[in-house]
Amino acid sequence: MECPSETTLSDFLEGLLPEAQRALVLAHVEGCERCQELVALGASSTEGVPDAGEERAPLAQGATLARYVVLERIGRGAMGEVYAAYDPELDRQVALKLLRPGDRHVEELRVRLLREAQALARLAHPNVVTVHDVGVCDDRVFLALELVEGTTLSEWLKQPRSPEEVLRVFRDAGKGLAAAHAAGLVHRDFKPANVLVGQDGRARVTDFGLARPSNRWPRPRSPSESPPRAPGAPSPLTRTGALVGTPAYMAPEQQQGHGVDALSDQFSFCVALYEALHGVRPFGGGSLEELGRAAREGRVRPPEREVKVPARVRRAVLRGLRARPEERFPSMDALLAELAPSRAPRIRAWVATSTAAASLLGLAAGYVVAHRREARCAQEAEKLSTVWSPERRERIHAAFLATGKPYASSAWEAVSTMLDAQASAWRSLRTDSCLAERDAPVASWQTAACLDSRLWHLAAVTDVLEKADAQTVQNAPQMVAALEGISACGDASALTTRPQPPDALRPRVDAARRRLAEAKARLDTGNHAAALEVTTALLQDLQGLDYRPLEAEVLTLHGHLHGLTGKLKEAEELLYKALWAAESGRDDETVARVWILLLWVAGDQMARLDEANRLVHHARAAVERLGRERFPGIAIDLHLRMGGLLLLQGKLDEAEAEYTQGLALSRKVAGPERLRTTYLLAGLGRVRSRQLRAAEALELFRQAEANALQVRQWSPEHPVLAVNLNNIATELLALGRTDEALATFQRALGLLEAARSKDHPSLAAPLNNLAVILRREGRLDASRQSYQRALAIFERSKGPEHPSTVIALGGLGMVSYDSNQLDEALAHNQEALERIQRGLGMDTPRAEMPLRNLGLIHLRAGRPAEARKHLTRALRLLEKEHGPDSAVAGGVLRDLARVELTTGEWRLALTHCERSLKQDEQTQGAESPDTALDLACLGEARLGLGAPEEAVPLLERARSIDARARLDRKEAARVSFLLARALWERRSREERVRAMALAEEARRWMEALGMRTRNELREVMAWQARHSPTLSEAVR
Template sequence: MGAPEDDKTRVEAAPRPEGDDLPRRIGRFHVLGRLGVGAQGQVLLGYDADLNRRVAIKLLRGTGGPDERDRMRREAQALALLSHPNVVQVYEVGEYANTLYLAMEYVSGSTLHTWVKNHSQREILGAYLQAGRGLAAAHSAGLVHRDFKPLNAMVGKDGRVRVMDFGLARGELATRSPEENTVMRAPTAVLWSGVTEAGSLMGTPAYMAPEHWNGEVVDARTDQFAFCVSLWEGVYGERPYAGKSTEDFRAVILGNKRREPPAAAKVPSWLRQAIERGMQGDPAQRWPSMAALLAELESGTPRRRRRFAAAAFLGVGGLVVGDVAYENLQARWQADACWDGGQELVSQWETARPTAQAAFVAAMPALGERTFRRAATIVDEFTAGWASAKSKLCMMPRIDPRWSSDLVGRAEECLLEARWAFESTLERFVAADAAAVQHAVAAVSDLPPPTTCLDLSYLARQSPPPADEQVRAEVLRVRQALRQVRSLGATGRFQEGLEQSRKLVTEADAVGWRPLSALARFRAAMFASDVTDLEQAETWLEEAMVLAAETGQDSLLADIVTGMADVVGGRMARHEEGLRWAKLAQAMTVSLGEADTVRGTWVLNILGLIYLDRGQLDEAEEVMEQILTIVREELGVDELEMAGPLNNRGNLHYRRDRLEDARVCYQRALELFERILGPEHPDVALALGNLARLALDRGDLDGAERLGLRALAIREQTNGAESLEASHAQQDLGNIYRSRGESAKALELLERAAVGAAKALGAEHPEVGYALLSLGELHVQRGDFEKASRFYSRALGIFQASRGPDHLDVAPALTGLGEVALGRGRVAEAVRHFERALQLYAANERPRDAAWARFALARARWTRKASQAEARELARAAAEELTALGAAADRAEVDAWLAERGK
């Protein structure tokens, strides 16, 4: 298949000159042009016709022997396994014309070197944080870049930074200045730096660490040095080491002759000190890891940093405190007991890492290694952040008078709780089973951010600990148990979590400290909601709400009210009540200053889903767009927190018959879930189920079956065969088999789905109504109108009682009853049902369903000779509507009906 006709393939590559020497194809890729050329090879622009995307193809000049090619291929394949939003993705490695090629993600944008020239210091730091995350991910996967610099990171037009050229050939090498060129003295340094011979030199002089110049072993700390040189260059506008030749750079870097920054540069001293530590000549004096450096940089960004501005004096010298005092003392802290004390978790993690990694691989050989790398990157960031917060807290009472003993105590308990969460998760990692592996990324993503523990406003909102030491000890014991139980939810063990949290409610009440009783009930309620014991969840939330309000726990109270909105308005479908709770919770997040944060999107998500369920589509769309904007600005487009909102946005598009928009959202959510959580995670089944329904609507029954079977397997494995989640997958797959005409399979699955939903939610819940609709459709198809009528009538009663007579969900029940009436020859009754369904579909912005209702009405009218002309016009109108919606298969069915009746 050739390249498409549109402009997607006509990009920045220079046009092919007459008689050029470029190949037409390399492997399965069409070659469109040349992006760059250098001593080691060339970079071509290619087109992947199978996946309709552009690629960058690195094609080498040299060959090397078979062993060398095998080693290079293995290293390139290792890089291909590294899937991270801030690393250019490697798609394929292969051989062409007796040399190697690498097909990689094509990034349209500019290098970081060029991009920084037109952006603010804050934006530059944000871009480098992204690049640093890419390096940290590579380090977690056992890869070292060896040649990081601003020219080896691209800033895409979407604002996302990707690190590239992990020791691979680059284009346009011959056109660069000496300090920009890469020194490559090893004959084997052809494709991948990881296979360069010992003692060889490979890197860019201006960014090379001392150990690199000395031919010593390079590791992640070498990348850290190059990263800090690059960041210095970005924020100061010039490199820290001046030189015009390779020997110049060797002399100044080995001699640690760093020049003073420009006098006019306004770079905070905390940022300068963080960068300078990363450029220490001795690797042991640099940051312990890229994750540790990134945690320090993130703690100083405007979004997270809390400026310490109080003034006081410390000792005889009378140092003014605040940021200046902190920054002046920072270097000293790193060498004393405060710094050492902060390293406890880092050491604990490094000690346990090999055991945990082995447990992951043993539990799931195919998935474990990749999942562990993803989880380990997050743990690296957490432990580094905890170490930084712990070290800072150690010094706060000495430099800032606002840090009273009470606040220090609250901060210590906050860090202690974060440590409990980490240790509980780590305990499950070192003894990981398949379920722990599947939920690992979600579990570590749920770890509390340590930076919160230094937020004075947050600490001030927490209840002071009990004065009685014995009571305080008991409170800490129960809180530790609650945190450990919470990790059960993060690993999908909801029933076990409910059983343990129920006991902890009793234990909390026995302690007699009301804030603890409120927290215990809230945690237990969330588990009860997870296992659909909704009445118990509501009871605990009501009790927790009173206790939290009485004890002034504003932040916890906001969480409880949000949980109530979810349980009552979302899961129990009491929409009016749920909306009131959601709007109250939304007001509370505004009061707490969290309305525009990722944490604040929890209530927005619930609000949007209630609007969607009520058919208030404009309101739902406004809220969902707000969520996506917040997450995009806070975290970026490739974080896990984007997946849920994208999935919900897809549901909105589906409701509005924007099927292609829905597919794009569902597919993007699936990609994020699979990449970050792993292919067997329950959230993957959520996206698969949505895509299966879309495939069914499009008439792709084979594709729908594949998706549906995979979703059901995940649900039954992770949630249980009789769970509510499994019933959703059973219903989807049952509807697929019904459409394929496999009646027996469909009946078994749909009956299981109806029983499962009723058992989980109660016989009057709308979810049960949906299952009954599917059974009604199946029995109409089987010609059993008596059973079909019973199922449709029962569903209609449920929807009218729970949703109201004008809700969208009433329409399919009416349509079903119309089909039953038509099958029994009761034409007037059928017309009445179809007309009412058509009104509801039109009122609820469902044009495709409205077209089908119009066609059903046409079929009913045709049975009476006097109304056949009207029937023909109704069918033609339905056909035109389906054409406008791009529903070709549906239009064909209507056309066939018209053709049989002479149009």
């Protein structure tokens, strides 16, 4: 039944249809979601859509909300209302903060509020307003807060205050912020109105998270959401209510919608402090734009009133107001130390040095430090000796030499230099952070925790090195290069997001993290199985240890390893578990890493594109939340995985953009992030390869190889290099350098087979490519075996519908084609087509390969119309994705021309091949093998048109290209044969002799290819029989 008319539906709704018709309509509506929706729309306006939030009347005195009894309304703000209330259960007064319901944004805010409040509820600090309770009652979210008798800081500042008083109150508030930062919370809207000054004089920070503008819902973009304003006119600050946070106090990065972190709070804090001290806000401007510009350019307005502010304090505040977060103090602690009443010069000495912490070596000497503290800190630093003592150094050296390998001594040199540098950096930073403990406890403690984890990693590496065998020695430089930089530990801001365990759990967590470091070390050496052993055992040990961030770290590595060994289902499951653990542990960094890994598993590996394209949003959001600048490594990873995903879908331009951005970023950063350059270069190479720009692709793959050898310090035998070799070989093949290509493939396979099991996922690609070459050489049985092996591995590791699997399947079909088993060829390629369409959708440009294969098969089977249909479809798909003039269509065009040549439609063939020649010459150059194929096609068409004179130069050119860039022998033989036919027509004796020689050459080449050129060979031999030398004499 069709959807009933509006009138019928309307009658139905009112119960006014005759019974028989009602039943019919009902039956339809039950099965038609669309009509259900319409029925709901048609129902009277009191039903259906829930009412949008109307303003609710304020709660009356004596009203109850959950267990609280309302006393009076004490405040009303943009977000909601505040009541004084009584909690009969605990017999105390509280402040009840109610969120205004209704608005869609507030709906989002409610959720955030609940989250923040739950975190705050765990944070007890004298300078933070205590959260007693969070709840939902009658659709409204409420917070029960400590009721502070007093006033807001903005009110408090309206009275004249001395700089000392102001500083005291701000130090209080600052401590509150620091405590929140230590708990991983960011305020995001610090301003005097959000600080309460109690009658006891103590300042308390409040309204955490209330105005938290999440990165997940950016500022309103569409005109309907933002306050109306004339185009070009700056929006007055008063109208920026939609922008959560208070613009005058916002850090530039916050205004620009970048990630907000503790350093942004520091900025807001300093704006408020500057205003409080000098009577004027530091940055002027009537609009958000002007304000932001002033802040970014560092144009600070001069003080309005002359007050005695110590120069030290003034300098500190100005530093906190720097536009670039990294130029501010690394933490609130460091800032607060500068704001402390001047007494001990020692503190200042520390702050001055702490700013240089990232680059320090041996700064400890300059301090005036109490002797006892110095001694204790020296002891702390000696932890290192268990990991890298002179004795141990010697033992490792001996172990290296004992392997007797020629490269052992050079490896030792590289390894010992790097480890010495690591150790010395560790020692000095550990001493510094220990000395700073009293002045900046939080920052120093975080630095210490970071250093400890680096030490475990170091220990894990030295443990492995001490038992070095030949393989370890080979991989040692790379393993050491993967050690994370020590100096990053000095950067407190980067550490604030790393969750740290409560003290009670610390020993067990530390022990587990140590072993996790060991697993990572094994992953770096390419020993996946050994790494898996460690993570598997770790997961066992973790049971009962209720610390989610650690669980997340272990699960992430465990999942990643499963992915690398081709167990994708398990990998996915593990990674999701890691995600939950990281989310509940508030570990944003791990969350981002896991989303990116999931993207890789679901997209690149399993080709579940709908899902992967959804995951992209999660991964992007997570990376944005962290901040690209703060975590460039993670941002680069995302580019890398995005590139892979887009490449898989044949979206070459977009993939190129991702890789290029990733490369730009990776060139800017130092440290382990640079290691990713290898993969980015290889990725870009793959793009070029698919764009048929073989020479550029080859160059990129070579660069990737060089990068891996130099920067990553991989030995030339590293299995991952084999994958790159495989890529290099493919390009060599495309450039006609067949012998080099074959040798390179075999080397790649050799490396992999030596390092990995026979059915390891990484073997599939080189096997597939080897099969391609073998097929070209006419070694059909060997080719078939290679294809079958590749196909089996792909099917198991990536699933039946993955493009790589489909390519192997199609290739296998073409071996059948060459063997003249057309039914089998057809079946394989039809299945390939179905699979790729199932996996990637009907319109995927990646259907090109099976469609082209099908075209050739149908053509040979004498069904040119079918062939034309398939090829035209392939052409259409490619044009849809890449535009009408893209070079990637060259192959299809030549195939189409082949159909026309076979059916004698010479003119049509000419058109196709002229088009592909133009494109190939443009992108691949006049000397490429593809160009030669285009020329051959044109020559054949001219010959067919009875114009051998025009065919000759074309074919001569093709032949000369073959002399430099070797074509497939089948194609080369075709060129020779065509040229022979063209020359024969010249009727001169010399030309005819040459023609006979060329035909003979073609025959020889074809014979060598066996089955593969059986039909073509017959044609040549028939021609030879008709044009024998004697016959030619007779003609003369």
